[in-house]
Amino acid sequence: MSKEKFNYFVNGDKGEYEVIIGLEVHAQILSNSKLFSGSSTKFGADPNKQVSLIDSAFPGMLPVINEECVKQAVRTGLGLNAKINNYSVFDRKNYFYADLPQGYQISQYKNPIVGEGKVLLDMPYGSKEIGIERLHLEQDAGKSIHDMDPSNTYVDLNRSGIALMEIVSKPDLRSPEEVNAYIKKLRTIMRYLGTCDGNMQEGSLRADVNVSVRKVGSKKFGTRCEIKNVNSIKFMQMAIEYEANRQVELLEEGKEIDQETRLFDTKKNETRSMRSKEDAHDYRYFPDPDLLPLKLEQKLIDDLKKSLPELPDNKKERFIQEYGLNSYEANVLVSEKEISDYYEEVAKLSDKKLAATWMMGDLFAMLNDKGLNISRSPISAKNFAELVQSIKSGEISGRIAKQVFEIMVESGDNPKKIIESKGMKQQSDPKELEKIITEILSKNKDKVDQYKAGKEKLFGFFIGEIMKLSGGKANPRLTNEILKKLLKG
Amino acid sequence: MSDITNQSLSEILENVKSKKISSLELTQAYIKNIENAKKLNAFITTTFDQALENAKKFDNKPNELLLHGIPLAVKDLFCTENIKTTAGSKILNNFIPSYESTVTKNLWNCGAFLLGKLNCDEFAMGSSNETSFFGNVINPVGDQLVPGGSSGGSSSALAANLTPATIGTDTGGSIRQPASFTGTVGLKPTYGLCSRWGIVAFASSLDQAGPMTKTVSDCAIMLEAMSGFDEKDSTSINKKKETYSKNLKDNIKGLKIGIPKEYRVDNMPKEIDELWEKGKKILKNLGVQLIDISLPHTKYALPTYYIVAPAEASSNLARYDGVRYGHRSQKGKDLIEMYENTRSEGFGDEVKRRILIGTYVLSSGYYDAYYLKAQKVRQLIKKDFDDNFTKVDAILTPSTPSSAFKIGEKKNDPVSMYLNDIFTVPVNLAGLPALSLPAGIDKQGHPLGLQLIGKALDEQKILNIGYAFEKNCCYKNEIKKWWS
Structure with missing residues (x-):
C-alpha cells in the first residue's frame, strides 16, 4: 500500500482551508414489515398499495413497535462497535406536510437506541477512525409527486412508516474521498449484517451532509451548512466540493456563513439555500405517549452479539493471516x-x-x-x-x-x-519441446549466428516462434531451459 | 310489563334471558324513547334498522353471552365500522371508518349491538357538551341544564332511558362528571385496562374508555365486557380478564378509606361538603375505617393537566389536515392555505384553544418550563397516591365541586369551566381507576356524586365499595319526563 499524504484542502488567497464533514445517513432497515405497522416494505409496488390504516394515520390508530426492526438496529449498532442503550424513547417530531399523515414523525430524540461507536476506514494514507455519534430508529415519510399533474400534488404512502436507522457521524470526515470510503464502509457493514441492502438507487441509503470549513491549524469549527438528501456518493462528493469552495469564497470576502439548510441541484451542480436558521422548523419534540419507552434486556443484546456474522474488519485480518x-x-x-x-x-x-x-x-x-x-x-x-x-x-x-x-x-x-x-494442455515433454525448438533453430540459421555473435535480444524472437509453432502450448519454463541449452551447443 | 327501559341493565338481561321480553321488543322500546327525545339532542347518528335486524337475529338464535340481545348507544368517539364517527367535530362530520374500535368490538362480541352514536364535546374537549359541532346536549334533569362533558350525550341518554347502559371516555373527568350531573354511575378504569385502539384520540397518556350505567352491578358487567388486553395498543395492560360482575360483593367491613383534606376546596358549596359527610357516614356504618390523608400536590393537578392534555392533543389532532379524510376546505391556493382553511373551518373554538396552548407549551424555549415541569409534577401527584395506597384501600372524594350548571353559564369563561374538573383530573394524571356514584341531590333537586378512587387495577374493590354504598344510600334517581 502506497503511503500517500492526505492533501484535501481548499486554497484561498488568504490561506489554506480544511473541510469538516459530518454525515447523517438514513438507512432503510431490511424487514418484512414497517416500523409500527404490519404493511409490507417491498420496493416497487403500485402507489398506495402498501398502506395500512396506521401508516395513513386514521383516527384512533396506534403504533406497535416491530421487534425485528429493533433487533436490526441493535445488530447495526453492534456492527458499528457502538454502545447499545438498554433504555430508549420514541419521540414525536411534529411538522405538517402532505406526505406525513400523522402530522408528526415518530423518531428518537434525547434517548436513541444506539450511542457512540466507530468505523474504521482504509485510506491510501493509512487507516482512519470515524466516530459515530448515535444511531436512532425513525419512520420514513411518504412521497409527494409534484410532476404528475400541473395543478395537483400526488401522494404515495407506500414508504410512509418504513423503518429507518439514522446514523449520525461525528464531524471526523475531511474530504470527499473519506466520505466515499465512509459510506461504502457503512454499506458493507450493514450488508454483512443483513440490516440494510444499501441500495442507493432505490433510496434505501440516503444522507444529509454537514459541511463547514476552517483555516488549516485552527481548532474552532466554522459555521456549518446542512445539505439535504443527496442520493448518490458522486453527488455527495460534488456537493461537498461545491459547498466547501462556496464557504471559502465567502470567508475570503470577509463575509459570514449563515447556518442553513441547502439543497444540491444535480443539474447545475451547485447547492442553494432551502431555509435559514431563522426559518428552521420548531419540531416540538416530546415523548410519544402511544409508545412505552423501549427497554432492552441485556440478554437480548448479548444473544444478538453472539449471533453476528464475521464483520469486514475481522475478516480482513483473517484473510491476511490465513491466506x-x-x-x-x-x-x-x-x-x-x-x-x-x-x-x-x-x-x-x-x-x-x-x-x-x-x-x-x-x-x-x-x-x-x-x-x-x-x-x-x-x-x-x-x-x-x-x-x-x-x-x-x-x-x-x-x-x-x-x-x-x-x-x-x-x-x-x-x-x-x-x-x-480443445487440446490446450501445455507441452511439457522435453523431447517434444526439443523437436519443436530444433525445427525453429534450423529454419533460422542466420539469426542463430547473429545471436551467437552477441545479439542476445533475439532470444525473445526464438521464444515467439516456438510459441507460434506450438500453438502457445509450450511450457515457458522448460522452453527457456532447452532453448538456452541448444543455443549454447 | 311496565316500561322496561326504566330497568337496570341487570334486570333487562334477566328478562331477556327468561324470554319475558324479546330483544326486538326491547330495541323497539328504546327506539321509541329516542324518537321522543330529540329535544335532548343526545344522538348524532342512530342505527335503528341495523339494531332491529340484530335484535331479530338474536331472537331467532338466542345466546347466553354477557350482554345477550342488548342494544347499546355509544359515545361518538368510538370508531364504528361503516357507521359515521364524528368525535363531535365538523372536521370528521363525513368520516365513516372501515374499522371497529376494540372496546366496541368487545361489546358486540358479548352479544350487544349498536343503537346509535352519542353526542359529545368536540374531540372530548369540554365539560358541558357545549363544544359539539352538532349542538349542545340537554340534561334530562332540567331543560336548562348541561349534562356534563365530554360524555354528555352518554349521560343524558342513559338518564333519559334512551340506552340501557353506555360507554364514554374519560381524559380528565369526562365520564365521572357527566355521571355525577345526571345521577348515574360512571367508572374511569385504570389506564391501560381498556384498549384505546379505534378511539379518536384526545390526550393519549390520559384517555381511557369506561362504562356509564344506572347501577354498580351494571357497571361491573359493562367493564367486564369492554376491558381486556389488546396487542394493538402498546399501552394496554397484559393481564387476565376479570369477572367483575360475578365477584361483586357488598361486604366491605374492615376496609380502610382515605379522606384527603386537599379536596375541601375554597368556595365549595356547603351541599357538597354535606354530601361528602353523608358518604363517610354510610361507609362507616358498613364497617369501613375512615382515615384522614393528605395528597399534597393536588393543587397542581389542574394546571398540570391543562399543560399535558393540550400538548398531546396538539400533536394528536395534527392528522386532521384535509388530505386523506374528513372535511377539506375548498379555499386556498397552496398546501399551507388548504391546511389553514381546513383546520380553521373544521375545528371549533375550544379545540383551537387547546391546540394553541399545546403548541405553545411544546415550543422550543418553553418546553422545559411547561411540558417537562408538568411531567415532573405529574410524577409527584402519582406518588401522593402511591404513598397513601400503602395505608388505605380506596379514597373517597366528591366527584365535582357543584351540580349541573346552566347551559351557557360557563361557556365564555374557560377557566371556570376547567375548574369543574378539579376533583377528577388527578386520577387521570395518576392513571388510577375511579368510580362516580350518585349520592344525593342539592337543594334544587339536582343530582350530586361521590368519587371512589382505587389503586391501579383495583377496580373490583371500588366496585364492591360502590355496590355496598348503593344498597345503603337510598338515593333514587327520579327524573320527570318533560321532553316528549
Missing part, C-alpha cells in the same frame, strides 16, 4: 460479503495468492464489463478454482488460461473439459 494476502488484496476481497464468500470457496480448492490475483484481475474486469455482481458470475467458484489450479500446476500457461477463461465465460463449462477438448 497470506496483503492489506490491499484483503480489503478488496472483503468489500462485499458475496465476494469474500466466493474468494474463500476458491481459496479452499486452489492456490490462495494466485486465486486472489486472478479474481481481482480477470474475474472483476469481466464482471465489471458485463455489469454483473459476483453472485451472478457466469463462472462458478468451483470452476474458477480449477482454472487457478491448472495454472498453478503448469498444466496451462497464463496466456492459455486467459483463453480458457474467455470460453468459460461464454459456455459456463468446466476448465478441465475445455482444456482437454
Whole structure:
C-alpha cells in the first residue's frame, strides 16, 4: 500500500482551508414489515398499495413497535462497535406536510437506541477512525409527486412508516474521498449484517451532509451548512466540493456563513439555500405517549452479539493471516460479503495468492464489463478454482488460461473439459519441446549466428516462434531451459 | 310489563334471558324513547334498522353471552365500522371508518349491538357538551341544564332511558362528571385496562374508555365486557380478564378509606361538603375505617393537566389536515392555505384553544418550563397516591365541586369551566381507576356524586365499595319526563 499524504484542502488567497464533514445517513432497515405497522416494505409496488390504516394515520390508530426492526438496529449498532442503550424513547417530531399523515414523525430524540461507536476506514494514507455519534430508529415519510399533474400534488404512502436507522457521524470526515470510503464502509457493514441492502438507487441509503470549513491549524469549527438528501456518493462528493469552495469564497470576502439548510441541484451542480436558521422548523419534540419507552434486556443484546456474522474488519485480518494476502488484496476481497464468500470457496480448492490475483484481475474486469455482481458470475467458484489450479500446476500457461477463461465465460463449462477438448494442455515433454525448438533453430540459421555473435535480444524472437509453432502450448519454463541449452551447443 | 327501559341493565338481561321480553321488543322500546327525545339532542347518528335486524337475529338464535340481545348507544368517539364517527367535530362530520374500535368490538362480541352514536364535546374537549359541532346536549334533569362533558350525550341518554347502559371516555373527568350531573354511575378504569385502539384520540397518556350505567352491578358487567388486553395498543395492560360482575360483593367491613383534606376546596358549596359527610357516614356504618390523608400536590393537578392534555392533543389532532379524510376546505391556493382553511373551518373554538396552548407549551424555549415541569409534577401527584395506597384501600372524594350548571353559564369563561374538573383530573394524571356514584341531590333537586378512587387495577374493590354504598344510600334517581 502506497503511503500517500492526505492533501484535501481548499486554497484561498488568504490561506489554506480544511473541510469538516459530518454525515447523517438514513438507512432503510431490511424487514418484512414497517416500523409500527404490519404493511409490507417491498420496493416497487403500485402507489398506495402498501398502506395500512396506521401508516395513513386514521383516527384512533396506534403504533406497535416491530421487534425485528429493533433487533436490526441493535445488530447495526453492534456492527458499528457502538454502545447499545438498554433504555430508549420514541419521540414525536411534529411538522405538517402532505406526505406525513400523522402530522408528526415518530423518531428518537434525547434517548436513541444506539450511542457512540466507530468505523474504521482504509485510506491510501493509512487507516482512519470515524466516530459515530448515535444511531436512532425513525419512520420514513411518504412521497409527494409534484410532476404528475400541473395543478395537483400526488401522494404515495407506500414508504410512509418504513423503518429507518439514522446514523449520525461525528464531524471526523475531511474530504470527499473519506466520505466515499465512509459510506461504502457503512454499506458493507450493514450488508454483512443483513440490516440494510444499501441500495442507493432505490433510496434505501440516503444522507444529509454537514459541511463547514476552517483555516488549516485552527481548532474552532466554522459555521456549518446542512445539505439535504443527496442520493448518490458522486453527488455527495460534488456537493461537498461545491459547498466547501462556496464557504471559502465567502470567508475570503470577509463575509459570514449563515447556518442553513441547502439543497444540491444535480443539474447545475451547485447547492442553494432551502431555509435559514431563522426559518428552521420548531419540531416540538416530546415523548410519544402511544409508545412505552423501549427497554432492552441485556440478554437480548448479548444473544444478538453472539449471533453476528464475521464483520469486514475481522475478516480482513483473517484473510491476511490465513491466506497470506496483503492489506490491499484483503480489503478488496472483503468489500462485499458475496465476494469474500466466493474468494474463500476458491481459496479452499486452489492456490490462495494466485486465486486472489486472478479474481481481482480477470474475474472483476469481466464482471465489471458485463455489469454483473459476483453472485451472478457466469463462472462458478468451483470452476474458477480449477482454472487457478491448472495454472498453478503448469498444466496451462497464463496466456492459455486467459483463453480458457474467455470460453468459460461464454459456455459456463468446466476448465478441465475445455482444456482437454480443445487440446490446450501445455507441452511439457522435453523431447517434444526439443523437436519443436530444433525445427525453429534450423529454419533460422542466420539469426542463430547473429545471436551467437552477441545479439542476445533475439532470444525473445526464438521464444515467439516456438510459441507460434506450438500453438502457445509450450511450457515457458522448460522452453527457456532447452532453448538456452541448444543455443549454447 | 311496565316500561322496561326504566330497568337496570341487570334486570333487562334477566328478562331477556327468561324470554319475558324479546330483544326486538326491547330495541323497539328504546327506539321509541329516542324518537321522543330529540329535544335532548343526545344522538348524532342512530342505527335503528341495523339494531332491529340484530335484535331479530338474536331472537331467532338466542345466546347466553354477557350482554345477550342488548342494544347499546355509544359515545361518538368510538370508531364504528361503516357507521359515521364524528368525535363531535365538523372536521370528521363525513368520516365513516372501515374499522371497529376494540372496546366496541368487545361489546358486540358479548352479544350487544349498536343503537346509535352519542353526542359529545368536540374531540372530548369540554365539560358541558357545549363544544359539539352538532349542538349542545340537554340534561334530562332540567331543560336548562348541561349534562356534563365530554360524555354528555352518554349521560343524558342513559338518564333519559334512551340506552340501557353506555360507554364514554374519560381524559380528565369526562365520564365521572357527566355521571355525577345526571345521577348515574360512571367508572374511569385504570389506564391501560381498556384498549384505546379505534378511539379518536384526545390526550393519549390520559384517555381511557369506561362504562356509564344506572347501577354498580351494571357497571361491573359493562367493564367486564369492554376491558381486556389488546396487542394493538402498546399501552394496554397484559393481564387476565376479570369477572367483575360475578365477584361483586357488598361486604366491605374492615376496609380502610382515605379522606384527603386537599379536596375541601375554597368556595365549595356547603351541599357538597354535606354530601361528602353523608358518604363517610354510610361507609362507616358498613364497617369501613375512615382515615384522614393528605395528597399534597393536588393543587397542581389542574394546571398540570391543562399543560399535558393540550400538548398531546396538539400533536394528536395534527392528522386532521384535509388530505386523506374528513372535511377539506375548498379555499386556498397552496398546501399551507388548504391546511389553514381546513383546520380553521373544521375545528371549533375550544379545540383551537387547546391546540394553541399545546403548541405553545411544546415550543422550543418553553418546553422545559411547561411540558417537562408538568411531567415532573405529574410524577409527584402519582406518588401522593402511591404513598397513601400503602395505608388505605380506596379514597373517597366528591366527584365535582357543584351540580349541573346552566347551559351557557360557563361557556365564555374557560377557566371556570376547567375548574369543574378539579376533583377528577388527578386520577387521570395518576392513571388510577375511579368510580362516580350518585349520592344525593342539592337543594334544587339536582343530582350530586361521590368519587371512589382505587389503586391501579383495583377496580373490583371500588366496585364492591360502590355496590355496598348503593344498597345503603337510598338515593333514587327520579327524573320527570318533560321532553316528549
